[in-house]
Amino acid sequence: MRPIAIRIFHWVNLIVLWGLIGSGLQIYNANPVFGGRQGWHIPGAFLLGGWLGGARNWHFTLMWFFGLNLLAYGLYILFSRRWQHYFVQQKDIKALAQSQNLQRRQFAWHRIVYTIAIPLLLLSLISGISMYQPSQFHWLARSFGSWQNLRTIHFLAVPVLISLVIVHGTIASNIGNGVLLRSMFAIKSTSNS
Amino acid sequence: MSTEDKKFTRRQILRWVGGGLLFNATGTVLYDPIGRLIRPVNDRLGEAMLSQRLIPEIDLGDHVDLGKLIVNSFDGTPKIDLANFRLQVTGQVNKPLNLSMEDIRRLPYESQITQHVCVEGWAAIVQWGGVKLSDILQVAGVKSTARYVYFTSADGYYESWDLASAQHPQTLLAYQKNDAPLPPENGAPLRLASPIKLGYKLSKWVTAVTVTDKLMTKRGYWEDQGYDWFASI
Numbered sequence: 001m002r003p004i005a006i007r008i009f010h011w012v013n014l015i016v017l018w019g020l021i022g023s024g025l026q027i028y029n030a031n032p033v034f035g036g037r038q039g040w041h042i043p044g045a046f047l048l049g050g051w052l053g054g055a056r057n058w059h060f061t062l063m064w065f066f067g068l069n070l071l072a073y074g075l076y077i078l079f080s081r082r083w084q085h086y087f088v089q090q091k092d093i094k095a096l097a098q099s100q101n102l103q104r105r106q107f108a109w110h111r112i113v114y115t116i117a118i119p120l121l122l123l124s125l126i127s128g129i130s131m132y133q134p135s136q137f138h139w140l141a142r143s144f145g146s147w148q149n150l151r152t153i154h155f156l157a158v159p160v161l162i163s164l165v166i167v168h169g170t171i172a173s174n175i176g177n178g179v180l181l182r183s184m185f186a187i188k189s190t191s192n193s
Numbered sequence: 194m195s196t197e198d199k200k201f202t203r204r205q206i207l208r209w210v211g212g213g214l215l216f217n218a219t220g221t222v223l224y225d226p227i228g229r230l231i232r233p234v235n236d237r238l239g240e241a242m243l244s245q246r247l248i249p250e251i252d253l254g255d256h257v258d259l260g261k262l263i264v265n266s267f268d269g270t271p272k273i274d275l276a277n278f279r280l281q282v283t284g285q286v287n288k289p290l291n292l293s294m295e296d297i298r299r300l301p302y303e304s305q306i307t308q309h310v311c312v313e314g315w316a317a318i319v320q321w322g323g324v325k326l327s328d329i330l331q332v333a334g335v336k337s338t339a340r341y342v343y344f345t346s347a348d349g350y351y352e353s354w355d356l357a358s359a360q361h362p363q364t365l366l367a368y369q370k371n372d373a374p375l376p377p378e379n380g381a382p383l384r385l386a387s388p389i390k391l392g393y394k395l396s397k398w399v400t401a402v403t404v405t406d407k408l409m410t411k412r413g414y415w416e417d418q419g420y421d422w423f424a425s426i
Contacts, residue, residue, distance in 0.1 A: 015216075018213050018216065019216070019217075019220065022216075022217045022220070023220075027314060028314065030312075030313040030314055031263075031311070031313040031314045031315045033314070036263075036315070037263075045214055045217070046214075046217065047217065047221070048216075048217045048220045048221055049220070049221055049224050050221040050222075050224050051224075052312065052313065053224075053228070053415075053418060053419035053420050054221065054224030054225070054228070054419065055224075056228075056312070056420070056421070057224050057225075057227045057228030057231060057232070057419070058220060058224065058227060060231060060235050060421075061227055061230070061231040131314075132426075133242070133425060133426055134308060134310060134316070134426055135248045135307075135308070135310075135388045135389055135425075135426045136242045136248075136389075136425065136426070138248055138249060147308070147310075147315075147316040151314065
């Protein structure tokens with residue numbers, strides 16, 4: 001099994017991101033980023049909250065779990081020194097260029113994908129804080145250039161993070177025929193894991 | 194176990210997506226209790242972040258144009274008899290006021306270019322001109338027991354604010370927008386404008402300002418339907 005801290009991080013992220021996407025898209029529907037009120041609306045099955053106010057309740061509840069989870073993860077990789085050897089390194093790039101070993105190449109891709117995940121998760125958090133408090137955090141919000149840029153970047157977190165989860169999950173499930181993925185989401189230790 | 198069993202199967206993926214959609218359906222039913230839990234927490238956060246410091250104005254220098262406000266009102270634009278218009282300032286004040294637009298225009302003029310942010314997700318950069326609400330409150334003399342300010346509008350819209358936000362130096366009662374007299378659909382003759390609150394806090398067609406020591410059960414047209422009360426931005 002993976003370390004408990006990393007398993008919790010993955011579980012919380014998976015559930016909270018799903019909820020943030022559903023409530024975020026419900027908020028989006030109040031005034032679509034592309035095209036305004038006449039723009040294309042997201043179908044109801046994928047939405048969370050029922051209406052704008054309900055979606056805001058969920059979005060601004062889950063943002064705490066998302067942010068604190070990311071913070072706890074950051075502290076964990078800092079103090080466990082995982083940051084020194086856990087993320088993508090020169091040798092992974094070299095392996096992709098030179099190695100014929102399928103397992104080694106898979107592992108290199110795996111590290112690239114989850115390393116990219118970190119800045120993407122941070123960007124969705126920062127763009128979210130900027131939209132939530134554009135006056136109190138004016139220095140942050142204005143660094144995005146314009147409100148439309150900010151909205152677009154925050155919205156793009158949805159397709160980007162969904163793609164990332166699919167790619168990350170697919171690669172992980174190929175490593176050791178699913179053993180890695182199972183061990184990441186294992187809730188309790190079982191004899192065959 | 195064969196190796197195929199160990200990988201994620203289509204069936205497992207469908208199970209996860211199904212679980213996700215069920216999560217959405219359940220969560221949607223629970224939007225109200227979740228809101229009752231979280232809104233006081235986030236209101237507290239907004240209160241903690243509030244200071245009387247100025248939010249820097251938007252620099253119109255390079256590419257920024259004054260934006261267009263989408264007109265939202267719950268009951269159309271009310272007809273207001275401008276000649277007989279009065280702004281009432283009452284409640285926990287030493288000297289209740291009954292001001293005409295002439296009286297209000299005689300108070301110091303303030304202009305600011307700030308971002309108006311709507312709860313729906315759009316925003317517009319607007320030049321607002323008018324009088325600081327804090328100047329009016331100062332003339333009326335707010336009592337030491339005062340903690341909240343209520344705004345009543347000609348169309349029946351109502352809002353309540355914390356006193357500190359109402360006294361913020363950029364909270365205006367505006368009678369001018371984008372270098373022209375405030376248009377009727379944007380709240381003429383007098384509306385709230387401020388860079389520290391979401392648009393639904395910025396009442397249009399304001400006719401009465403009531404200072405209170407308590408928050409009443411009715412806290413605002415939208416707040417009573419489930420929007421957050423502090424609505425800091």
